[in-house]
Amino acid sequence: MSEEKIVTYKGFNTDLTCRDYQFEIGKTYEHDGDVEACSSGFHACENPLDCFSYYPPAESRYAETISTGKISRHDDDTKIASATITIKAELSMPEFVQRAIDWIWNRVDKSLEQQIMTGNRSAASNTGDYSAASNTGDYSAASNTGYRSAASNTGNRSAASNTGDYSAASNTGNRSAASNTGDHSAASNTGNRSAAEVSGPHSVAAAFGIESKARASIDGAIVLCYRDDNGDLIHIRASRVGDNGIKADVWYVLDENGEFAEAE
Template structure:
């Protein structure tokens, strides 16, 4: 999916010398990519969810930064990795700060008014089909199901099922 002219706050990993794929970066600088922008292929890459960066860069040997991405962008559905034509390296961020930003990011995605996917009554059902989600149920003779990727279904009631 390609979008344009929307500024996105994201998180980027680097080697210890502030390089990434042979490209030298510096905090406070803006970089522009010439050419096609395609997630996982070309452009500047970062992740909207801070902890997704750890899939690409080990916290023990890497540096991380908050970045602003703009211009043409491209996303893929595997995680929150995004490619952009323009990137500004805003500020360095450490692992505890990334965890705090991750919690804020998750809380910002919660629809607090949505129907609940947690139940405590007997003979109740909790289902969820979204990725990275949870369905819980604590009632007896109850069912909790979840079909999303990286998701969890739990049930603590007697004669109950979680799948």
Template sequence: MANEVIVAYKGFDKDLKCRDFQYEVGKEYVHEGEVKACNEGFHCCEYPLDVFGYYPPAGARFAVIEASGKVDRESDKLACEKIGIKAEIGLPGIIKAAIDFTFSRAKKADGDQSKDERGAASSTGDWGAASSTGDYGAASSTGYQGAASSTGDYGAASSTGDYGAASSTGNRGAASSTGNRGAASSTGDYGAASSTGDYGAASSTGDWGAASSTGDWGAAMASGYEGKVMGTDGNALFLVERNEDHEIIDVWAGVVGKDGIKPNVWYSLKDGRPVEI
């Protein structure tokens, strides 16, 4: 047990609730009584992607928080006496936070590749490549036409330059592409792919995965079991419906803003129809 102030991250349901407790951005809360991880107190995660173990990327909301007072750590989470909800951040924000966290703590690797857990790889030049293969790792490519790949579970890959690509293949991983004409791909279960640049594409092929496209004229596709997609006006959405044997039973394509498809709303395919999640 310790008294300290910690910047951490927390997941919530769509209503910004956790364990039926209603939170609000900008508010602070105090727990009365014992503080014990997995039992009593407000819970959060110091490593951003650990929140995916409790709230999958699709449909959840995430915030950066400040934990203080009595703090008790266990495994991948901590319980605290006081919590302040500082700011809500979307999926790209969680991915960026994971990369910043990893780079601030990772050992320096030779070249642009890291194989250690929580390792970090960065490529900042044009046409560069960065690869992270350990669990909880992070790969970042910021140059024009660069590529970032994370293959371990709970990993993060970010590409911020135009025409860049980010790929996450581990379970509960996340890939983000913020440059124009970029691509983000997530193939692991419970993974997430986010494309925020114009003409971008996000693809999620793992089960219970999520893909979002929020730039202009982009596209998002989810082809795994119970996958989800979301986009802003004018973006194309693609969904595949599978049965419990993972056989394809239906497909759907649409454009946000047409035929009742709403912007910034998650959709999944049920009985051949897109359903709000």
């Protein structure tokens, strides 16, 4: 047990509750009693991507937090329990993905100049045009900002993000996130309970896993499917924003009847 001040990240239900405890952005909370990871205290993760294990992108919100006081660490990942937690700021998915990339990149050997990595908790990043960033390890992140570039990973709880025009962000891991802000770009994932998001015009967000969701901005489009509990494909549907009642910057899922529904 130690006394520390740590930048952490926390997932919530869509109403900003966690295990029936109501939180608010900007507030500080103190726990009176023992602090033990997975048992008591306020929980958060040092690695943003570890939040996906407990709060998958398709049904959650995320925030940057500050954990202070007594700290107890979890053995299996970077989850910690603390005596005090401050909910500093809510993060959009692109912001959350960037925090994950920064966290991982700060822990890799820069001398290797890695652009493609396959190890767990790895990162791939580049900023050049016509470039690609790719990894296949779990807990990994792929990011680039160049035009006509691609970011891709296949590990669970991973994130793929880019901001260049004509670019693509793609992942296949469960509980993962694909996000980009470039025009004419695509964000796609196939993992269950994942999220695909685009904010540039004429871009497409596609999510194909069980209980996955997608959203797009004005002049964009979404593609969603509905699968049964066995993963069998029952419905698939696409729509431009503005058609079929689809609103800009709103998360959608496809229901059992093949109809678009706003994600709760």
